[in-house]
Amino acid sequence: MLPQRPNLDQLRRQAKELRDRARSGDTDRLGALPVTLASAQLVIAREHGFASWAKLKDEVERRTTDLAQRVEAFLEASVDGRTGRAVRLLAETPAIAGHDFRTAVVLGDAARVRDLLARDPGLATRPDQRSGWTPLLGVCNSRWHRIEPERAAGLVEVARLLLGAGADPNGAVGSPGRRGHCSPLYAAAGLAGHPALARLLLEHGADPDTPAALYHTAFHDGDHACLRLLLEHGARAEGSATLGAAISVDDAQAVRLLLEAGVDPRVPLPADSLAEVDPATPPIPAVTAALEHDCSAELIEVLLERGADARAEAHVMAVRRGRTDVADLLTRYGARDDTGGIDRFLGACVRADRAEAERLRPPLDRLGTDDLASIVHAAYHDNAAAVDLMLDLGFPLDARGDDGATALHAAAAAGGLRTVRLLLARGADLEAVDTTWGSTPLTWASVGSGFRMGHAEAPDWVAVVQTLIEAGASPHEPWVAGKPPSGEVGALLRRYGLAPENDEDEAQA
Template sequence: MASVIALVNGNLAKQYSMLYEGNITIARMVQPDELKRETYQHWSQGRGTDVWNMTCASVAGDLPTIQQLLAHDPRLVHCSFEYFKPLHFAVRENQQAAVSYLLAQGADPFNTGGDVLAMARERGYHELASLFESIYRDRYHIAPEGDTIAAAIKAFDTTRVYALLKEQPALLHAADQQGNQPIHWAVLTRQLDLVDYLLTQGADVNAMRPDGARPLDLTRGDYNYRSWYRDLPATGLRTHEVLIGYLIARGADYDISVAAKVGHYERVRALLDRDPGLANRPPAHVGYYSGLPLRCAAAAGHIETVKLLLERGANPNEPEPEIAPWGGALHAAIGGRHFDIVKLLLENGADANAEVESSGNCLSMAKHVNAPQEIIDLIASYARKTRPSDGAAKHDDIEALAAQLQANPQLPVDHLINGFIGKEKRQHIELILRYQPDALHRQLWDPTAWWDTSTLRSAEYTQWLFERGLNPHRRNWLGITLLHRCAAKGDIDIAAICIGYGCDLNAQETGRSATPLGWAAREGKTAMVTWLLQQGADPNLPANEPWARPLAWATRKGHQDIITLLQQHNAHQ
C-alpha cells in the first residue's frame, strides 16, 4: 500500500486519500472542510490534513503512513474528528497491525468514539476481540460480573452488594464495562457507609479507571453519572466535599487539583513549592469536574487559591485537550458566577473567546447563567480584543442580518444555517436565499448530524427545505444520509419526502456498513422495515459484508418479527 505522505525536503507533503482510490470505505467517506486545512485544529488535536490522512491510513491499514505521521507529530495518535479516533477506524476495518501499533503508541481503547470490543465482536473479528478482552481483563479488571455488582450499587441495594461480595470476594475489584470498580460506583452514588465497607474489605482507595479517574476524582460524578444534579436520588448525600475529606482520611492521594477544588490554600502552596510545574500539569484524569488546578479553583470560587496559582505561573489558557483546548478556567469561573475571579482571570490574559466542550464559549455561558450586564459587557470587550471579528454574521437578529447581507451579499453565513434549520427560522433562511440562492445546497449544515430527525420537525418542513435547495444526496463525512437517520428513528413521513426527492434507498454508510434498511432492522423499527421493503430496498446489501446485512442486525438484536419479515423477502446473512 502506497503511503499517503511523502517526505519532501524534510516537510510532509499531502497527497490525500486519492492514493486509496481502490478502498471502497474511503471512497464513501467525505473529507470534512476542517480536515482540508493545513492549520492546527484544536478540537481535532492536529493539523486538519494530518488528521484526515491519519484517518484514511488507519482505515486502509497503511502502517508506513501512520508511522510517518506519528514521527512528525506523536499527538496524532489521539487526534479525532467528531470524537472518532484512529484506533476506532483501524478496529472497524480489522487492520490488526495498525491496531497493535496504535496501542503501543498510547492509543486509549476506551476513548475511540465507540466500543471497540463490541465492534470487533459484531463484525466477527475474533483476533481483535480476544486482544481487547485480554486488555480489559488484565489491565482494568473488567469482567461480566462487574456489571452485576455495579447494578446493585446503582440501585442502592446494599443487601445485594453485601451478599454478592460474600459469595464472590473477588468482585471487590471487578470492574464493569466502563472500568468502574465497586469503590468507584460507591463514590459516584455517594454511599458513604458502602465506601467505608468496601475500603474495610480491601478495596483500593486509589483504584484508577481506564480514563485515569480515582475515587477522589468522582465525588461530583462524571460524564455518565452526574451526581451533582441529575442522577443522584433526592435523599442522597448533597455535599460531595464530605466524601473528599473522608477519602483523604482513608489514604487517598491528595493531589493539587483536588486541593484547589476544595480551596486548601496551604496544601496547594506546599505542593507548588515542591514542584512548580504542577501549576500547568494536567492530572491523570481530566474531565468536566477534574482538571488543571486553576480551573478547579476557579470553578469552586476559591479566589485566594486562584491568585496563588496565577502568581506561581498558572496559565489561564493552558490547553486541556478534548475539554478546553484554549483553557477552561475563565469559562469555569463564569459558570460558577464567581465574577471577581472572572475579572481577575481576564486581567491575567484569559482568552474571553475560549470554548469548552458541550458548553459554548465564555460569552454564551455568561448569558446562560444570567450574569450581570456589566460582566457580559466586560467579557465581550475582552473577546473583541483577543480575537477580532472575521466579518461573518454572529447572531440571528433578522434585522441585523438583513443589514449585513445588504452591505455584503457574499457574507459568510454557512455557519448559521444549522441553527436556523434546527430552530425552524424560515424567515432567516429565506433572507439568506435572496442573496445566496445556493446556500442550502452548498451549506455546511449536515442534515445527518444527529441520531434522530428532530431538527427537521415535520415532513412539511422537510419538503419546504428540499424545495428551497437542500441537497437530497448529501451525506455526512462517514457516508450517513438523512434516510439512515429516518430509518433508525422510524420517521416514515420524513423518509417518504426524502425518497421523493431522490435520496438513495440503498445508500451504504461506513460506520456500520449498513443501508437504511439495516439501520431500521438494527433499531427494531418493524413498520419502517416494512415500508422500506415496499419501496424496493434490497435486503441483501451490503453484498460483501454479510455481518452488516439487515437480517444479521435483526438476529443480533433479537427482533424476531423483523427476522421473519426479512426472511419472507428472501433475505439472507
C-alpha cells in the first residue's frame, strides 16, 4: 500500500531499478511482460494496488499536490478541452469551486462573480499573472457549458457582468496567426462553441472577422449555430479558408451556408486550410479538394451549383477513386473526359469489380508510384474487397502512399479491422516504417484512434491494436508526444505494459 505522503520520484526510481534488474536477467517480477520501463511501472503500480501506472500517478498527485496547484490544473483543463480531467479535479477537491475569482468565472458562478466585482471592480480587467489571460478570455474558453449544460446561462451572465465592468470584447492575447493567439470571440465561437456567448460578444462590439473565429467554427460547430451567427454579422475575411475547413470535414451544410453568404467557390483554397502543411503547396481548386477529402456527392454538387469549376482533372480523379457518382456529376456540369485505360482500371479495382478490372488490366510495369498507391487509399477506407483484388492483380504489399505509408499503416490508422486482418494474412510487414516519421502500423493505429482518422464505416481501433500486438508487433513507441491515443486504446496499451516512457501523456478523454 502507498504511504500517506508517497514520493513519485522514488516510485519512478523503483521502476527503473526493476527494469535494470530485468535487463540483467532477473525477470521474476515482470513475468511475461516485455522488459521495458513501462512494464516495470505497471508492476510497481500493481504491487501498490493500482491497475495502471497512470492511476498510481494520479493518486500520488492527489495526495501530494496542494490546493493552489490543483486549482491551476483545474483552470487549465477547463479551458483547453480536457473536460474529463476538469471534472475529476473538481469532484476530488470541491473546494476548488470557491477558491478564487478565476474558478467562479470558468464555472459560470454569476452570483459569486457579481459579489466579488462589487468588492473589487478591477477584477473584471485584471490579467491572470500566470497565463496573461483576462477573465473574459477565461469565461469564453470555458467548456463547462458542455460538461454541465445547466451552467451555460451562468457563463453568459458572467461575461455580461465582465463586459459591463469594462472588459474589452476584442481584447486578445498573442499575435494573430501565431501559436497562443486568442480573442474572446475566437474562443467562444471557434473553440468552445458557445453561440449565446458569441452573440453577447457581437452585441457588445466584437469584430466578427476576428482572426481564426470563422475558420474554426467549421471544425467545431456541429449544429452551425456559431457559423450562422458570424456570417449574419458580416464575417467574410476568412471565407476561402473556412470553405476549405468545411470541405476537409465533409460538411455539406457548412459549405452551403458559406456559399450563400457570398464565398466564391471558384477561388482556389489555401493549402493550409486543408491540413496541407507544406508552405510551397499551391492553392487547391474546391472540387479537387473535396475529392481529396472523399467528400459526399451532395457537397460536391453544392460547389458545382454555385459555380465551382468542373475540371477534367477532377473527373479523372473521381474515376480513379471509383467515384462514379461524382464522375457522372462532373460530366453533367461540363467536365471533359480525359480518362485513360489505367484510370478506368484503377476505378474498377476500387469498386472491387473483378471482371472489369481483369478486362482493363495493364502490364504491372505500366503502373507508376501514384497508381500503385491506390491500394493504400483503399486500405484507408477499410475497403478490404478492393485491397484483396489489387493484391490478386499484383499490387505489391509494400506500395507507398501519402507520408510513405503502406496499406497496413493506412488500415491501422483508420481502425479498419477487416483490412488489417486481410493484409496480415497476405503477409504484410508488421514492422514496416513510414518514410516521414519512421513509425510502424501500431503507432499509426494509436495516433489514428486519438484523431479518429480514416474513412472506415465501423472503425475499431481497440481491436486493430490488439490484433497487431498479438500478431507480434514490436512496441516501437506507440505513444507519440502531443498525439495521444483514445482513452480505450490508451487503456489497452497500458494493459500490455506499453505506457509512455514517463506516463506524462494522457489518453484523450
